[in-house]
Amino acid sequence: MTFKLVIRCVLKKPGWISLLFIWLLLIPTGICWAQEGRGPVYVVQPGDTLWTIAQRFGVSVDVLASYNGINDPGQLSADAELIIPGLTGLSGILTTQNVGYGETLRSLSRRYQTSEKLLARLNHIVSPNELYAGIELILPQSSQVQAGKERVAVGAGNSLLEMAVLERANPWALLKANSLRGIWAAIPGDILRVPGGADDEGPGALPQTITGIQVGPLPITQGKTVIFRVEAPANLSLSGSFTGHELHFFELGAGHYVALQGVHALTEPGFYSVTLQGLLPDGTKFDFSQLVYVRDGGYPYDPPLVVDPATIDPAVTKPEDEQWAALVTPVTAQRYWNGKFQTPSPLGLEYGFPSLFGNRRAYNGGTYDRFHGGLDMYGDTGTEILAPAAGQVVFTGLLTVRGNAISIDHGWGVYTGFMHLSEIKVAVGDKVEPGQLIGLAGGTGRVSGPHLHFEVWVGGVQVDPLDWLMQEYP
Ligand SMILES: [Zn+2]
Structure with missing residues (x-):
């Protein structure tokens, strides 16, 4: 191994004499690295292979192996430290990190004091738009981040010089810390890092007063409930949108804002913008947008169903669906x-379910353009159906497809629905408590037998009810 490395060093310096070659044979290979300058170091993670690492950094396996004196690429142990060639301008330890909502290539470059260009090259990013929330990036280890760099927004009408005076910062240090080419390069609304301020882990592309933003769980999945959390001062006016739905934020304790939104089960997998706007108590406005990836929910395809054509006639189903x-x-x-x-239903989780949420369905030889919008639970005619949570009844009545149905408003845009009942025990306007009897199971409407069809709607979208039975929201 030593021999091979040394030869490479010597070949790069053809003018050297053979005496030197012999001298080099006798010294540790570390000297060889010192001559070339150490590149940044990547710590091998479990599951990495030389090939995946080479792919990731855009170098050939041969170059990576020879640069690190590896003879047998199969013998790569986790925690080994590899020097990555070709990354001039970078040093120290590189780690992989998931980028959260609220970061841009620019905000990361300011946080890690590395140019946007270098971060983009390191991660093969062609356009800043590729920096979606949840993407795994290679970044310098966070211990290399300069402590004490708070975010400051460039105010409207303020030049960088004026800002430097306000923040008692040296304007040239400000330029350097933010990789700006000149004082003209900072534009109003831009978020800069000011050296010497408080330590700051918050979303780098948003004003300092917003101390945290979370969108998740990531990756966002068809048919699931997405939680949007914002940590900011009280009396923040906050709005936003996602997949064509307006986000409704509510304050959950002082300074903690939450919005819930369902992802439609048939949303085409791909990238979608999450847009947030707000007005801070000090009058600062912000408007930020970042992509998130919506992935396929992996819902199974039910065998094609053959039903009485009258029951799927849009003339019947469409008005009812709209209602x-x-x-x-x-x-x-x-x-x-x-x-x-x-x-x-008392025949709950431990009994299993006749049909789960999200199953793709095709009727009478049609295409699979429908899905099962609820969770079917076992229940004979007469089985007692109980309110799953506190709320207010907003609908009771007999519908063609849904049969005897109840809808309960739980607040914040969350509703439950109960279909095919034999009897309804509540009236519109009733306040219900969790576990309160609301009706009896049955087989009314479009069914093949008695059961409970249970739905949960969040932000006007049907979501998987099982999630709401298994975990706490928000
Ligand atoms: Zn059903």
Whole structure:
């Protein structure tokens, strides 16, 4: 190994005499590295191979192997430190990190004091748009981030010089710390890092007063409920949008804002913008948009179904669907529910389910352009159906497809629905408590037998009810 490395060093310096060659044979290879200058170091992670690492950094396996004196690429151990060639301008340890919502290539470059160009090259990013929330990037280890660099927004009408005076910072240090080419390069609304301020882990592309933003769980998945959290001062006016739905933020304790939004089960997998706008108490406006990836939910395809054509006639189903969608659209500012939802049928989780949420369905030889919008639970005619959480009844009645149905508003845009009941035990306007009897299971409407069809709607979209039975929201 030593021999091979030394030869490479010597070959790069053809003018050297053979005496030197012999001298080099006798010294540790470390000297060889010292001559070339150490590149940044990547710590091998479990599951990495030389090939995946080479791919990741855009170098050939041969170059990577020879640069690190590796004879047998199969013998790569986790925690080994590899020097990555070709990354002039970078040093220290590189780590992989998931980029959260609220960061741009520019904000990361300012945080890690590395040019945008170099970060882009390191991660093969062609356009800043590729920096979606949740992307795994290679970044310098966070211990290399200069402590004490708070975010400051360039105010409207303020030049960088004026800002430097306000922040008692040296304008040239400010330029350097933010990789700016001149004082003209900072534009109003731009978020700069000011050396000497407080330590700051917050979302780098947003004003300092916003101390945290989370969008998740990532990756966002068809048919799931997405939680948007913002940590900021009280009295923040906050709005946003995602997949064509307006986000409704509510304050959950002082300075903690939450919005919930369902992802439609048939959303085409791909990139979608999450846009946030706000007005801070000091009058600062912000407007930020970043892509998130919506992935396929992996829902199974039910065998093609053959039903009475009258039951899938749009003349019948469309008005009913529209009526139901209109019922579950209003967003009540009061949150009635608290904690996990209870199972509405006594034949709950431990009994399994006749049909799960999201299954793709095709009727009478048609295409698979429909999905099962609820969770089917076992229940005979007469089985008691209970409210899963506190709320207010907003609909009771007999519908063609849904049969005897109930809808409960739980606040914050969250609704539940109960279909095919034999009896309804509540009336519109009733306040219900978790576990309260609301009706009896049955086989009314479009069914092949008695069961409970249970739905959860969030932000006007049907989501997987099982999530609400298994975990606490928000
Ligand atoms: Zn169903």
